[in-house]
Amino acid sequence: MANAVRRRTSADYSIRLGSVSKTYGSSKSAVRALDAVSIELLRGTFTAVMGPSGSGKSTFLNCAAGLDRPTSGSVWLGDVELSRLGEVELTEVRRQRIGFVFQAYNLLGSLTVEENVTLPLRLADRRIDRPFLREVLTAVGLGEHGGRRPSELSGGQQQRVAIARALITHPEVVVADEPTGALDTRSSRQVLELLRHVVDDMRQTVLMVTHDPVAASYADSVVFLADGRLAGELTRPTPEQVAARMTHLGEW
Ligand SMILES: Nc1ncnc2c1ncn2[C@@H]1O[C@H](COP(=O)(O)OP(=O)(O)OP(=O)(O)O)[C@@H](O)[C@H]1O
Numbered sequence: 001m002a003n004a005v006r007r008r009t010s011a012d013y014s015i016r017l018g019s020v021s022k023t024y025g026s027s028k029s030a031v032r033a034l035d036a037v038s039i040e041l042l043r044g045t046f047t048a049v050m051g052p053s054g055s056g057k058s059t060f061l062n063c064a065a066g067l068d069r070p071t072s073g074s075v076w077l078g079d080v081e082l083s084r085l086g087e088v089e090l091t092e093v094r095r096q097r098i099g100f101v102f103q104a105y106n107l108l109g110s111l112t113v114e115e116n117v118t119l120p121l122r123l124a125d126r127r128i129d130r131p132f133l134r135e136v137l138t139a140v141g142l143g144e145h146g147g148r149r150p151s152e153l154s155g156g157q158q159q160r161v162a163i164a165r166a167l168i169t170h171p172e173v174v175v176a177d178e179p180t181g182a183l184d185t186r187s188s189r190q191v192l193e194l195l196r197h198v199v200d201d202m203r204q205t206v207l208m209v210t211h212d213p214v215a216a217s218y219a220d221s222v223v224f225l226a227d228g229r230l231a232g233e234l235t236r237p238t239p240e241q242v243a244a245r246m247t248h249l250g251e252w
Contacts, residue, residue, distance in 0.1 A: 035056075046199040055227060097173075162179075
């Protein structure tokens with residue numbers, strides 16, 4: 001049938017979590033930070049995660065990106081089950097297949113922009129693809145600033161260097177934890193527009209935790225967590241719709 005809808009396969013997803021739970025501590029003092037969370041992130045999409053303080057957002061991100069191990073359940077990055085890997089393999093997968101962007105840009109002050117961006121390749125003993133490096137630096141608006149040091153850049157520019165560094169390995173997914181948390185409104189908007197570009201034009205997958213409804217509204221889909229459980233999802237919402245849902249979930 002010419003119009004038959006193709007069934008999705010595991011290759012269509014960057015990340016899949018199957019009934020992931022995470023408990024910190026044991027017995028009486030145990031905290032169930034994630035409770036049977038299942039979610040699939042389609043390749044080439046932008047997902048934001050929101051929820052009240054303590055709802056499990058960081059734990060979710062850390063489990064999805066192999067920074068933390070679930071107590072039970074499975075985490076797949078493409079066709080690799082992270083939850084089954086040993087420490088050495090997991091470190092390798094994180095380094096080669098996941099791009100990280102944090103609120104604090106985590107750049108090395110003694111290195112130039114170019115050296116910071118290519119650091120993940122040099123650490124992995126991988127060849128530097130010069131044309132792609134140029135493409136990435138241009139995409140983040142720093143094509144002319146490859147020789148500068150981080151201290152010579154604004155906060156927004158530093159975060160864009162961090163995004164370039166996350167992209168340079170062609171990762172399976174870019175994971176961003178409050179990427180605009182330290183930025184003013186204008187720089188935040190530039191970073192969010194860049195993340196959109198990364199998804200729309202570079203075909204990357206982005207997973208972002210944020211407290212900001214405006215930031216979340218740049219995503220294709222916003223998933224909400226409350227008490228470690230999934231508490232709904234909005235597709236292409238306005239900031240007002242995100243804020244209304246957050247108010248409904250309680251204090252934030
Ligand atoms: N290492 C840890 N040891 C013990 N409890 C933890 C640990 N990390 C997180 N928790 C608890 O797990 C729950 C979820 O925490 P998490 O940091 O994932 O929430 P969050 O939604 O990211 O919060 P915030 O928005 O405040 O950053 C909280 O109750 C927290 O206190």
